[in-house]
Amino acid sequence: MNNIYDKINDIKFDESKMDLDQIEYENMLKIASKYKKNSSRKKFVALAAALILVASLSIKPVRTEASKFATDIKVTMMETIGASPDSYKYVTELHKPIKLGGNELILENFVIEDNRVFANILSSSNGKAIEEIDNDIYIYKIKVNGESFKSWGSSGSARMADDGESIVNQSMITFDKDFPKLDNADIDIYISSGTSSEVVSIKASSNIVNEDNKIFAEDYKLENGASINLMKINPITMTAVVDNLDPAYSYELIGTDENGHKVQLDQRTSEDGKVTFLYNSSFSDLKLDELKDGRPINFTLTSSKRNVESGKETDGVYDKIAEFSLSAK
Incomplete structure (x- = not known):
């Protein structure tokens, strides 16, 4: 990992390390500000901040103990991350106390999709x-x-459920490598809160949603010299990976159809000039x-110069650097 990624913590969890990069942390703060300005129902949670606060703690995970908390509330990925109705084929439903x-x-x-996990916790x-x-x-490790x-880091949102008593916590966690494609795997989920950590062991599929991908672009050159390594869509999310971008800048990717209807993809990770955008x-x-x-x-595709000295990610002014038209195939 090169100096684009500034390691700001080194936490021991069951003899494993968890790293959080500065760029992803700043991206979470930017997305958080958008939620604050545009949504009255959701409270954005930059979970990376919680990781920083417990950086000096050593937590020993134990097998989960049954919770007495019970609710009839059911939450779907369609509600929390905008997944397609077809996402039921790939989402593991647990409702596990x-x-x-x-x-x-x-x-x-x-x-699980690529090197990411999307999770809903009540x-x-x-x-x-x-x-x-x-x-x-937060989920800090998976086996x-x-x-x-x-x-590497996590972002998400929290809102009050319709019963007025339960909190819906939605998280997207980025991991250090892609997960294997398996239909029926033994999966251990390491969950932490404060100084406590638990392990949830389940049988579930891993990273099989890519079987349902449609591709917008692959190795597609842009006018500014950047290249779209891959832009894809599946029932869980839409992803764009753009290479040869200047790491001194923050980026936004917004599209519209012929009727002016908008799609927004947020910058989520960046390394060595390679930026990953995800559907919002x-x-x-x-x-x-x-x-x-x-x-x-x-x-x-627009960019804004990072302002390291001011402590703010950018000045909020984004300049157009590339335009292109694509469709899913």
């Missing part, structure tokens, strides 16, 4: 308003058939099923 330190939780569902509000709750629940995958359902008019139907999408 967990006791984690002083927290009563329910691991509702999760899905917790009790204990009578508190969403603004009063410190959300420090698949005994092989360890460590978290909260700021997109177009759903995944609409994006994969073959309609032309006119994309604009």
